[in-house]
Amino acid sequence: MTARLGERIQQADWKKEKHVPVIECPDEVQAGVPFEVHVGVGKEIAHPNTTEHHIRWIGVYFQPEGGKFTYDVGRIDFNAHGESVAGPNQGPVHTGHSGTVSLTVSEPGTIYALAYCNIHGLWESSREIKLS
Numbered sequence: 001m002t003a004r005l006g007e008r009i010q011q012a013d014w015k016k017e018k019h020v021p022v023i024e025c026p027d028e029v030q031a032g033v034p035f036e037v038h039v040g041v042g043k044e045i046a047h048p049n050t051t052e053h054h055i056r057w058i059g060v061y062f063q064p065e066g067g068k069f070t071y072d073v074g075r076i077d078f079n080a081h082g083e084s085v086a087g088p089n090q091g092p093v094h095t096g097h098s099g100t101v102s103l104t105v106s107e108p109g110t111i112y113a114l115a116y117c118n119i120h121g122l123w124e125s126s127r128e129i130k131l132s
């Protein structure tokens with residue numbers, strides 16, 4: 001039987017594995033008050049950012065505690081990786097693979113980040129958010 005997509009999503013300690021997205025946000029927030037979630041790949045061990053090998057996007061999701069469904073909060077696309085008419089990696093711009101989304105929540109839950117490397121596939125991490 002074919003594996004489910006979720007079984008293909010890889011997990012690891014971000015301090016030892018360069019693909020795992022690192023989630024930086026408050027542990028506790030107030031209901032309805034905006035806060036920022038910063039996500040990035042390569043905080044401890046740098047990931048390449050070349051035309052051939054790069055992080056293409058990071059998605060952010062929210063799962064309310066006890067809720068049935070997961071909500072898509074936002075996705076940051078990284079679209080420049082040194083491509084140029086002069087050839088691969090000759091271009092003048094490389095998008096860094098980190099970014100920030102702003103959100104509010106009305107319930108406690110879990111923030112998930114999902115990162116996609118064009119060679120090494122899907123990687124996830126998560127972080128709990130409590131209400132104060």
Ligand SMILES: [Fe+2]
Nearest residue numbers: 053117119120
């Ligand atoms: Fe990679």
